[in-house]
Amino acid sequence: MLSNIGISLVVLILILSFSIIYTSCLDLKTPSRTIKKSIYKLSLFQTTFTILSFFTLIIGFISSDFSLINVYENSHTTKPFFYKIAGTWGNHEGSLLLWVNILVIFSYLFLIFNYAHNKKFRLYTLIFQNILILGFLFFLLLNSNPFNSIYPIPLEGLGLNPILQDPALAIHPPLLYVGFVGCSIYFSAAMASLLSGYGGKLFAQSIKTWVKISWCFQTLGIIVGSIWAYYELGWGGFWFWDPVENASLLPWFAITALMHSLIVLEKRETLYHWVIILCLSTFILSVTGTFLVRSGILNSVHTFASDPSRGIYILLFLSLMIFSALIIFFLKHKKETYNLNLKSRETFILTNNWFMTFFLVTVLIGMLYPIFLDVLTNVKISVGPPFFNIVIIPLVVPLMFLMAIGPKFGWIKSKNKVLYKILFLSLWAVIINLVIFYFFGKYSLLSNLIFIAAIFLILFSFLDIKNFINNKNKAELPRIISHLGFGLLVFFIGINHQFSIEEDFNLRVGETKKINNYKINFENIKIKESKNYKAVIGNFKLTNFKNNLIQQLDPEIRIYSNPETLTYEAAIKTKITSDLYLTMSNVSRSDYYNIKFQNKPFMVWIWISALMIALGGFMRLTLKKNED
Amino acid sequence: MLAKKVKNRILFLISIFLLSVIAVFFIIKSLNKNVLYFSSPTEIKQGEDILFGKAMRVGGMVKKGSISVSSKDIQFIVTDFENEILISYSGSVPSLFAEEKGVVAEGKLKDKNFFIADRILAKHDENYMPPEIKEILEKNVK
Numbered sequence: 010m011l012s013n014i015g016i017s018l019v020v021l022i023l024i025l026s027f028s029i030i031y032t033s034c035l036d037l038k039t040p041s042r043t044i045k046k047s048i049y050k051l052s053l054f055q056t057t058f059t060i061l062s063f064f065t066l067i068i069g070f071i072s073s074d075f076s077l078i079n080v081y082e083n084s085h086t087t088k089p090f091f092y093k094i095a096g097t098w099g100n101h102e103g104s105l106l107l108w109v110n111i112l113v114i115f116s117y118l119f120l121i122f123n124y125a126h127n128k129k130f131r132l133y134t135l136i137f138q139n140i141l142i143l144g145f146l147f148f149l150l151l152n153s154n155p156f157n158s159i160y161p162i163p164l165e166g167l168g169l170n171p172i173l174q175d176p177a178l179a180i181h182p183p184l185l186y187v188g189f190v191g192c193s194i195y196f197s198a199a200m201a202s203l204l205s206g207y208g209g210k211l212f213a214q215s216i217k218t219w220v221k222i223s224w225c226f227q228t229l230g231i232i233v234g235s236i237w238a239y240y241e242l243g244w245g246g247f248w249f250w251d252p253v254e255n256a257s258l259l260p261w262f263a264i265t266a267l268m269h270s271l272i273v274l275e276k277r278e279t280l281y282h283w284v285i286i287l288c289l290s291t292f293i294l295s296v297t298g299t300f301l302v303r304s305g306i307l308n309s310v311h312t313f314a315s316d317p318s319r320g321i322y323i324l325l326f327l328s329l330m331i332f333s334a335l336i337i338f339f340l341k342h343k344k345e346t347y348n349l350n351l352k353s354r355e356t357f358i359l360t361n362n363w364f365m366t367f368f369l370v371t372v373l374i375g376m377l378y379p380i381f382l383d384v385l386t387n388v389k390i391s392v393g394p395p396f397f398n399i400v401i402i403p404l405v406v407p408l409m410f411l412m413a414i415g416p417k418f419g420w421i422k423s424k425n426k427v428l429y430k431i432l433f434l435s436l437w438a439v440i441i442n443l444v445i446f447y448f449f450g451k452y453s454l455l456s457n458l459i460f461i462a463a464i465f466l467i468l469f470s471f472l473d474i475k476n477f478i479n480n481k482n483k484a485e486l487p488r489i490i491s492h493l494g495f496g497l498l499v500f501f502i503g504i505n506h507q508f509s510i511e512e513d514f515n516l517r518v519g520e521t522k523k524i525n526n527y528k529i530n531f532e533n534i535k536i537k538e539s540k541n542y543k544a545v546i547g548n549f550k551l552t553n554f555k556n557n558l559i560q561q562l563d564p565e566i567r568i569y570s571n572p573e574t575l576t577y578e579a580a581i582k583t584k585i586t587s588d589l590y591l592t593m594s595n596v597s598r599s600d601y602y603n604i605k606f607q608n609k610p611f612m613v614w615i616w617i618s619a620l621m622i623a624l625g626g627f628m629r630l631t632l633k634k635n636e637d
Numbered sequence: 638m639l640a641k642k643v644k645n646r647i648l649f650l651i652s653i654f655l656l657s658v659i660a661v662f663f664i665i666k667s668l669n670k671n672v673l674y675f676s677s678p679t680e681i682k683q684g685e686d687i688l689f690g691k692a693m694r695v696g697g698m699v700k701k702g703s704i705s706v707s708s709k710d711i712q713f714i715v716t717d718f719e720n721e722i723l724i725s726y727s728g729s730v731p732s733l734f735a736e737e738k739g740v741v742a743e744g745k746l747k748d749k750n751f752f753i754a755d756r757i758l759a760k761h762d763e764n765y766m767p768p769e770i771k772e773i774l775e776k777n778v779k
Contacts (some may be wrong), residue, residue, distance in 0.1 A: 243729065371664050378668060389675035391694060393743075396671035400664055513728035515708050566732075575732040594729050599706040605729035 011069045012077055015156030018062035022113070023146050025055040026139045033132045033139075044120075044128055048135070052117045059113040063097075063106055066155050070097050076162045079103060079155045085168035087541045095179035096169045101303065101319070102155035104182055109149060111190040112142045119194050119219065126207070126215045133201030134194070141193050144326050152322055171542065171569040171576050177237035181230060188227030189260060189295040194219050199288035200334065203341040213275035216288070218630070220271060224264050225626035231257055232619045243577045243592040245511070245607045247615070250394040255376045256298030259369060263291040266365035273355040280355075282342065283362070289334045294369075296327050301376075357415030364408045371400045403455060405499060409462040412492050413469035416485075430472070438464040445504075452507050459503050466496030483632060491625025497618035501611045510608040515601040522604075528552040529591075529606060542569040547593045547602065549580070564593040588612035673743065678720040681749055689746050695722060695754075696741040704736060715740060715752075726754040 029051045036045050066079070070093045075081040083100045084093055097103045116138040123131055149155070172178075195216040202212045234257070239247040248254065267287035274284045304320020375392045382388055413434075417427050442460040446452065470493035477486055512524045516531045523529075530550040537544045545566040552559050562580035569576065582589040590607040675694040681687060695715060703714035710727040724742050734740060734757055744754035 243732070367660055370660070374664055374668065379672075390672040391675065392668065393671060393673050393692075396668055399667045399671065515706060515710070515727075517708075577729075577732050592729055594732065596704055596706055596711055596730055596734065599704075601706040601708060603706070603711065603729045 010076070011065055011074050012156045012158035015062055015065045015069075015077075016150075016154070018058050018065065019146065019150060019154075019156065021058050022055055022062065022109070023143065023150070025051055025058065026143050026146065029055065030136050030139050030143075033136050037129060037132050042128055044131060048132075049120065052120055052135070056113050056117040059110050063110050066103060066106060067094055067097050070094060073166065075164070075166055076158050076160070077155070078157045078159045081159055081163050081166045083169050084166040085541070086165060088169060088174070089540070091176075092169060092174045092179065095173075098182045098186075099169055099173050099179075102149075102153045104186070105145065105149050105153050106155050107183065107186055108190050109142065109145050111186055112138065112145060112193055115191055115194040115219070116142065116197075119198070122218075123215050126211060127205060129205040130198075130201050130207035130212070130215070133204050134198045137197035137200045138194060141197065141330075144329075148319075148322050148326065152319055168541075168569070171567065171574050172241060175237060175241055177233050178241070181233045181237060184226050184233060185230035185257065188223050188225075188230050189257075189298070191219065191223030191226065192260060192264065192292040192295050195288045196292035196330075196334075199285045200337055203285065203337050206341075208281045209278050210275055212281075213271050213284070217271060217275065220264065220268055221626060221630050224268050225623055225630065227257075227261050227264060228623040228626060229620075231261060232616070232623060235619075236616060239612075240579055240581055241576075243579050243594075243605070245579070245590045245592075245605065245609065250375075250392075250397045252376055253302050255372045256302055258372055259298060259376075260291050260294040262365045262369040262372070263287055263294055266362040266369075267291060269358045269361045269365075273358050277355055280359075285338065289338070293327070293331055293334070296323065296330065300324055300327055354416075354418050357411060357418050360411050360415065361408075364404060364411075367404060368401055372397065375400075402459065406455075406458045406462045409466040409496060409499065412495065413466045416473075416488060416492075434465055434468045434472070435461070437468055438462070450508060456503060456507060459499060463496050463500035463503065467493060467500060470496060487625040487629035487632070489625075490628060491622045494618045494621030494623075494625060497621065498615060501614040501618055504611050505609055505615060508610045510606075512606050514604055514606075516604050517600045517602070524606060525608075526554040527606070527608070528554065529604070531602070531604070534602075542567045544568070544578075545595075549591060549593075551589065551591075560589065562589065562591045564591050566593060566595060583613055585613065586610060675741075677717045678715060678722040679717050681722060681746065682720045687746065687749070689748070692743065692745055694741055694743050695724070695746075695752055696739070697722075699734070699736050699738055699740050701736050715742065721750075722752055723750055724752045724754050726757055728755065728757070730757050 029048060032045065032048055032051065036048060039045075066077075068074075069077045069080045070084050071090070073080065073084055073086045073093070075084075079100065079102045083103070084096050088096065092099075098107045116135065119138070120131060120135055198212070198216050198219075202208050234254075235247045238249070239245065264287075267284065270280050270284050270287060273280050300320060300323040303323065375396055379390050379392055382390055414427070414431060438461045441464050442457060445460065446457065470489050473485065473489045474493075477489065510525055510527075514522055516522060516529075518531055518533055521528060521530045528551070530552070532548040532550055535546045535548070537546055545568075546563050547565075549562045549564070550559060551562055560582055562582060564580040565578040567576045567578055568574075577592050577594050579590055579592040581591075587608055587610040590605075590609060592605045594603040594605075595601075596603060673692055673694050675696060676684065676687075678695065678697055681695065697715040697717040700714040700716045700721065703712075705712050710725050711730065712723060712725050714721050714723055716722075724744075726742065726744075741758040742752065742754035743756040743758065744752060746752050
């Protein structure tokens with residue numbers, strides 16, 4: 010039943026896509042300056058049907074309709090209601106439907122909100138977006154149809170991977186999808202802009218909001234994913250330089266660069282082609298990431314069941330996208346004159362692009378090099394965190410200095426005043442760093458530089474906030490918040506990295522272990538039965554000798570039955586100054602439990618400052634047109 | 638004599654080019670220093686140019702009944718059904734680590750039969766098998 014409804018809806022969307030392309034092409038030739046009403050109607054229908062198809066799948070999951078293979082494979086009747094819904098996008102087929110949803114919804118919103126822009130440009134955008142929609146719809150129907158039915162109907166489903174049954178991971182995919190798939194609209198717009206010759210300032214204004222939206226959601230999505238990794242995966246880290254994480258970072262670098270250079274295009278009418286390249290590459294990188302992850306080419310700790318046949322289709326589609334983008338770009342490429350002025354504000358905004366490009370290339374090489382080497386020489390290697398740390402971290406130092414002083418140029422006339430301020434604040438940054446260095450512990454030269462640069466950026470941002478309170482220039486605040494967030498993020502990550510305590514050891518029930526000024530007492534274990542899992546809970550008493558504080562930490566080993574899986578739930582005690590993190594695991598039912606104890610300073614602040622970066626973006630979204 | 642504007646632009650382009658060359662050189666150099674090679678127990682047995690001090694990855698299946706846990710570490714044998722290697726690890730293991738399951742260990746080789754791991758790689762999905770191990774198994778298990 011649901012299967013038929015779902016498939017009919019998808020076919021309807023497909024037909025509507027074709028008719029939108031057809032009528033748009035016809036409308037291109039008419040002299041009228043407004044877009045035909047029928048196109049709006051078709052697009053509205055398409056959006057409605059797409060959302061309906063998604064709801065059909067959600068209903069399938071809620072009602073545990075196991076006649077759908079997808080529901081059978083990824084759901085179970087005993088699963089909590091919330092995760093039944095989240096299960097809809099917690100698998101490949103369902104998430105592809107979500108992908109199509111975002112493509113369609115963005116296409117419609119772009120059509121209705123950009124009424125003031127050139128007709129030809131809007132029509133071309135619509136056409137390209139619908140070509141993308143068609144591509145993914147065919148993929149969905151031919152290879153990964155979430156509405157495929159199964160007969161005889163199974164009585165019970167296989168269940169959702171327990172590690173995905175988590176609130177953060179339930180909202181993580183939709184956030185990332187709005188971020189990554191949202192890029193599609195300015196991919197289409199960039200192609201349309203090249204074809205219709207509608208460039209410059211007006212083009213920048215037409216895509217600005219969409220860039221901001223997808224940037225915000227990407228940032229937020231990455232943060233949520235990393236918070237999840239922190240408390241769910243049990244190793245207490247939050248960034249691993251894992252291929253999947255890198256795949257999500259690539260479009261983020263591109264889009265961050267785009268967000269900055271778009272300002273230059275809007276205000277100074279230069280860099281048009283660079284903006285186009287960034288628009289195109291952001292979405293291409295998003296799809297590349299998806300391709301590498303879904304096809305199983307990348308070996309990652311985050312890989313979920315992957316299937317090479319998906320890879321071939323996405324690869325074909327991807328090459329088609331890149332190829333057509335390149336052709337259109339070179340055919341329609343026009344000479345543009347750049348006026349280079351070293352002291353101007355756009356030069357500083359451009360430096361951001363330099364850094365982003367460098368980071369992007371680094372991560373891309375680190376990600377693709379093992380694949381090439383494997384194909385060419387059959388030698389299997391992996392590129393670990395040290396590579397990324399060595400290449401990227403040193404460059405964060407100048408980046409942070411430029412993030413602080415860059416926005417000041419072109420604004421303030423007397424240069425001496427800025428210079429004086431820079432010297433004054435650098436001096437303070439050095440002093441604060443020395444205080445930390447002297448009182449809390451020694452660290453390397455590079456770490457010193459990182460701390461100095463971060464503190465400099467933070468201090469500079471505080472001064473900016475003070476200025477803001479005086480002059481109430483609303484357009485400045487989002488930038489200050491995001492840049493301050495970045496400074497704080499680097500600072501707290503640095504502190505966290507330098508002053509974390511980590512210790513792995515094996516304990517039996519009743520035993521005690523001393524680490525630094527902590528004493529850990531493994532008191533006993535309990536068994537708890539829950540709705541869809543059984544848990545072994547360990548009771549640990551943690552004594553801190555410094556302040557004689559006694560805390561109880563209860564990590565769990567959960568045994569899920571559908572599907573049969575083991576997960577380790579960390580016990581985390583979060584305080585403003587530090588997190589205590591304890592995981593317990595057991596191998597082959599021995600008496601010894603494997604304990605990982607960590608004390609991680611300022612963990613919450615890492616999240617808060619990362620969220621500040623995203624917050625800045627959301628604040629910019631609320632600005633009125635004339636303010637931004 | 639070129640116009641000043643043109644001259645500026647040429648200088649600008651050259652400096653960009655040089656900078657990118659330096660950047661790429663820098664990236665590749667540190668890449669080569671920081672890669673981890675993956676080997677199967679057989680490759681370690683037969684290999685002659687194996688670096689003992691360098692970090693690397695070893696993968697295969699955890700041999701049945703080979704896991705032993707003491708207060709200090711966990712020891713287990715990884716096999717590719719031709720050769721075996723003993724791995725010692727003191728840290729917490731991922732939840733999907735079990736007998737007769739695929740495993741990838743990261744660490745250093747003590748000698749050709751003994752490997753000290755400082756990380757065991759986790760997978761989120763119980764049905765997932767790292768491609769390297771899949772390949773080994775396809776080769777050795779008929």
